[in-house]
Amino acid sequence: MWLDDGGTVLASALRLTAPLAFAACGEYLAERAGTLNISVEGMMLSGAFGAIAVGSATGSPTVGLFAGALVGLLVALVHANLSHRIQINTFVVGLVINIFVLGMTSFLLQTTEFSRSQVGVLRVPGLAEIPLLGVLFEQRWPFYLLLLVVPLTWFLVNRTRWGLELRAVGENPQAADVSGIKVNVRRRQALMWCGVMSGLGGAYLSVGLVGSFNNNMTAGRGFIVIAAVIFGAWRLKGTLLGCFLFGAADALRLALPSLGVELNAQLLVAAPYLLALAVMVVMAKSQREPRALSKPFERGLV
Amino acid sequence: MSHDRARTDGLVPALELRGISKRYGPVVACDAVDLTVQRGEVHGLLGENGAGKSTLMKVLMGLVHADAGEVHRDGRRVEIDTPLQAAEHGLGMVHQHFSLIEPLTVWENVALGEPGRIDKDAVCADVEAVGKRYGLVVDPTRTVERLSAGERQRVELIKALRRDPRVLILDEPTSVLTIAESAALFDVLRTAVAAEGRGVILISHKLAEITAATDVVSVLRRGRLAFSCRTADTSAPELARQMVGRDVSLHAEGAALGLVVTDDPAKHLSPVLAGGLDAVPAEPPAPQVSADVQGTAALALHGLCVTGPDGRVLLDSLDLEVATGEIVALYGVEGNGQATLGDLLSGLLEPDAGTVRVDGTDVVLDRPGALHEAGVGVIPEDRHRSGVVLDMSVAENLVMTDLRRYSGRLLMRRAQVRAQAQELIERFAIRTPSIDAPLRTLSGGNQQRVVLARELSAGPTVLVAAQPTHGLDVGAIEDMYARLREAAASGVAVLLISTELEEVMALASRIAVISSGRITGVLDVAEASPQRLGMLVGGEAA
Numbered sequence: 001m002w003l004d005d006g007g008t009v010l011a012s013a014l015r016l017t018a019p020l021a022f023a024a025c026g027e028y029l030a031e032r033a034g035t036l037n038i039s040v041e042g043m044m045l046s047g048a049f050g051a052i053a054v055g056s057a058t059g060s061p062t063v064g065l066f067a068g069a070l071v072g073l074l075v076a077l078v079h080a081n082l083s084h085r086i087q088i089n090t091f092v093v094g095l096v097i098n099i100f101v102l103g104m105t106s107f108l109l110q111t112t113e114f115s116r117s118q119v120g121v122l123r124v125p126g127l128a129e130i131p132l133l134g135v136l137f138e139q140r141w142p143f144y145l146l147l148l149v150v151p152l153t154w155f156l157v158n159r160t161r162w163g164l165e166l167r168a169v170g171e172n173p174q175a176a177d178v179s180g181i182k183v184n185v186r187r188r189q190a191l192m193w194c195g196v197m198s199g200l201g202g203a204y205l206s207v208g209l210v211g212s213f214n215n216n217m218t219a220g221r222g223f224i225v226i227a228a229v230i231f232g233a234w235r236l237k238g239t240l241l242g243c244f245l246f247g248a249a250d251a252l253r254l255a256l257p258s259l260g261v262e263l264n265a266q267l268l269v270a271a272p273y274l275l276a277l278a279v280m281v282v283m284a285k286s287q288r289e290p291r292a293l294s295k296p297f298e299r300g301l302v
Numbered sequence: 303m304s305h306d307r308a309r310t311d312g313l314v315p316a317l318e319l320r321g322i323s324k325r326y327g328p329v330v331a332c333d334a335v336d337l338t339v340q341r342g343e344v345h346g347l348l349g350e351n352g353a354g355k356s357t358l359m360k361v362l363m364g365l366v367h368a369d370a371g372e373v374h375r376d377g378r379r380v381e382i383d384t385p386l387q388a389a390e391h392g393l394g395m396v397h398q399h400f401s402l403i404e405p406l407t408v409w410e411n412v413a414l415g416e417p418g419r420i421d422k423d424a425v426c427a428d429v430e431a432v433g434k435r436y437g438l439v440v441d442p443t444r445t446v447e448r449l450s451a452g453e454r455q456r457v458e459l460i461k462a463l464r465r466d467p468r469v470l471i472l473d474e475p476t477s478v479l480t481i482a483e484s485a486a487l488f489d490v491l492r493t494a495v496a497a498e499g500r501g502v503i504l505i506s507h508k509l510a511e512i513t514a515a516t517d518v519v520s521v522l523r524r525g526r527l528a529f530s531c532r533t534a535d536t537s538a539p540e541l542a543r544q545m546v547g548r549d550v551s552l553h554a555e556g557a558a559l560g561l562v563v564t565d566d567p568a569k570h571l572s573p574v575l576a577g578g579l580d581a582v583p584a585e586p587p588a589p590q591v592s593a594d595v596q597g598t599a600a601l602a603l604h605g606l607c608v609t610g611p612d613g614r615v616l617l618d619s620l621d622l623e624v625a626t627g628e629i630v631a632l633y634g635v636e637g638n639g640q641a642t643l644g645d646l647l648s649g650l651l652e653p654d655a656g657t658v659r660v661d662g663t664d665v666v667l668d669r670p671g672a673l674h675e676a677g678v679g680v681i682p683e684d685r686h687r688s689g690v691v692l693d694m695s696v697a698e699n700l701v702m703t704d705l706r707r708y709s710g711r712l713l714m715r716r717a718q719v720r721a722q723a724q725e726l727i728e729r730f731a732i733r734t735p736s737i738d739a740p741l742r743t744l745s746g747g748n749q750q751r752v753v754l755a756r757e758l759s760a761g762p763t764v765l766v767a768a769q770p771t772h773g774l775d776v777g778a779i780e781d782m783y784a785r786l787r788e789a790a791a792s793g794v795a796v797l798l799i800s801t802e803l804e805e806v807m808a809l810a811s812r813i814a815v816i817s818s819g820r821i822t823g824v825l826d827v828a829e830a831s832p833q834r835l836g837m838l839v840g841g842e843a844a
Contacts, residue, residue, distance in 0.1 A: 175403050
């Protein structure tokens with residue numbers, strides 16, 4: 001009995017972690033380059049919508065999934081050019097994008113009919129039989145993309161010249177500029193990666209987990225992703241751990257009523273955010289934040 | 303270096319600038335500058351702050367685009383639009399404020415800004431090979447933030463030299479180095495020049511350095527090339543005259559230009575000036591008032607400890623006293639806790655332990671504005687960060703710290719503000735188009751006068767002047783010195799925080815030396831010599 005409940009909660013936790021993990025890979029890389037885009041929420045939401053829209057139009061949820069990533073990239077391009085080309089405050093840009101995407105997707109949802117579209121489950125024979133951990137091997141197939149995306153993100157940031165330049169730009173853009181690195185180009189590129197990953201995360205939510213799109217589907221998960229990056233002190237491992245923590249809290253929230261625990265529903269909705277807040281308070285003193293995070297760079301006279 | 307001359311004569315110069323001009327709006331930074339650097343030559347580029355040295359070098363490095371002019375390398379005309387192209391054309395630069403990224407390791411910093419794949423092992427091997435060749439030992443896997451200023455300078459040099467530049471540019475390379483570290487640096491330069499035929503441009507505003515380390519010297523003045531000559535054929539006073547554009551006659555100016563320091567401690571009071579210029583009126587040393595005569599010191603710092611956010615000790619039980627009417631200098635190489643102390647006395651940070659007493663009363667440091675109320679005036683090190691608001695008017699800046707005096711219950715008393723501003727502008731000879739002009743439109747010297755005027759008009763007991771002449775031209779420096787002396791004479795206790803030995807020698811009656819956040823010794827100016835101070839700066843007892 002205990003094992004069954006545990007398995008159910010764990011399975012649900014993993015499912016809820018995956019969209020966060022995709023987007024977190026993107027946000028982690030973007031923040032290491034010194035750009036803090038709260039538009040990650042909008043990227044996820046538009047990705048979720050785009051995936052369903054294209055999935056239902058083409059009849060292929062797989063095409064929808066990649067369309068979702070593309071829509072995320074599009075939003076990222078807008079953010080990147082507004083905040084790292086013509087230097088509009090990144091928070092203002094992010095806020096406007098989030099509100100615009102929310103309104104736009106709600107409008108399109110009301111005016112258009114979408115059919116259900118969902119990718120299939122990939123079950124690894126044998127491994128899926130393992131008690132408790134078996135759930136790892138019985139997921140919607142894009143889940144396993146994480147096996148590719150996570151190491152790739154780490155490799156990009158920590159082993160490539162591009163990643164070295166991203167980190168330099170995030171820590172000290174002036175010095176990077178003097179060394180011959182195009183600061184704002186690197187930041188725009190970092191945002192594009194973030195857009196693709198967040199779009200993928202959002203698409204996983206719609207064509208992966210649910211099979212349809214509903215209004216404000218991401219419900220602040222983008223902000224949870226930002227909290228996860230802070231939780232991880234700007235390291236990928238910690239960030240993913242943070243994603244799992246938030247995913248598990250979310251799963252627990254959904255599981256509590258069926259486990260016989262009665263709690264106010266609204267309070268439960270607020271719980272993961274309360275956790276995010278607590279985590280940020282604890283991590284506020286960490287000294288690992290990229291020093292130029294969210295500081296715009298413009299070549300000056302000095 | 304006459305044999306160099308013979309060898310390089312007739313050959314194409316390593317680098318030739320022709321008619322480089324650059325203006326920023328109405329300000330002409332460079333005005334048709336010509337400069338020729340031969341192979342195997344250390345070329346000194348001298349000039350006051352704002353003379354156009356930095357702009358010229360930024361043009362060379364592709365960080366700034368010149369409005370007009372040509373750059374020739376080995377006789378071929380080259381276009382330099384990016385730092386990467388500059389590197390391709392064999393130009394390397396060691397920047398004044400290090401271009402290192404602190405959280406990255408040495409090898410990562412060295413590899414930064416190059417194209418292609420990164421190969422950690424190859425870069426590490428390179429760092430060690432270059433280090434061995436020039437005697438610049440540094441561990442490539444260490445993180446830069448854990449290195450001292452001298453070691454960081456080494457990393458910068460390795461980074462530049464690894465790309466095998468034909469022309470190496472150094473911008474004020476000794477500003478953060480001790481005397482011994484500077485000497486080591488010039489040895490490296492000699493190797494790079496003499497043995498390998500590179501050209502070197504050494505930018506400095508320190509005359510002593512230029513005369514000692516260069517073969518040829520050029521002087522920039524207000525964006526124009528004012529003078530160029532073999533170093534051996536000229537003299538420090540001549541160079542000083544070319545730099546300023548008129549005879550240098552005051553001791554303060556001599557100090558400002560770095561004329562004072564020589565190898566001979568007995569001659570530290572302006573030997574070059576006395577020998578080279580006609581009729582140098584030696585200024586009387588600052589009034590000698592010693593702390594014990596006065597009884598309680600106006601400013602007494604006791605056991606101040608500050609730990610940085612990264613756990614580094616910034617101030618280590620620092621003790622210091624300044625008496626009424628006395629100028630005490632806190633001297634040391636940049637980055638040894640001076641900035642921290644300046645911030646502390648401005649009320650920007652609280653110490654972990656220790657007390658600040660003003661006129662015998664402990665100041666409660668955790669209350670904002672407490673130090674100001676206790677009578678501590680501060681000329682901050684970085685006036686743009688914590689001294690002034692550039693986009694507010696001159697008048698507003700002049701009354702900013704004392705708003706209560708100029709406001710009623712709800713509204714500012716505008717007439718009173720204007721009257722006060724007008725008076726201060728006249729008294730401190732601040733050159734401004736009007737009292738309503740934004741402070742940004744004033745020159746650096748006049749901005750600094752605004753800060754000084756405001757702080758002195760509050761009638762402080764103690765005046766803390768942190769690097770008060772940084773970035774000022776000679777005239778403004780001279781004025782600042784006079785004002786500080788005047789303040790001391792009128793009974794203000796002045797704490798001068800400075801990294802310029804000449805400035806300290808010229809102004810202070812006592813010199814306290816700071817090293818790694820500790821006072822390593824306090825000397826009367828009469829018994830202070832560059833050698834003894836140098837030892838204290840290095841952290842040894844003298």
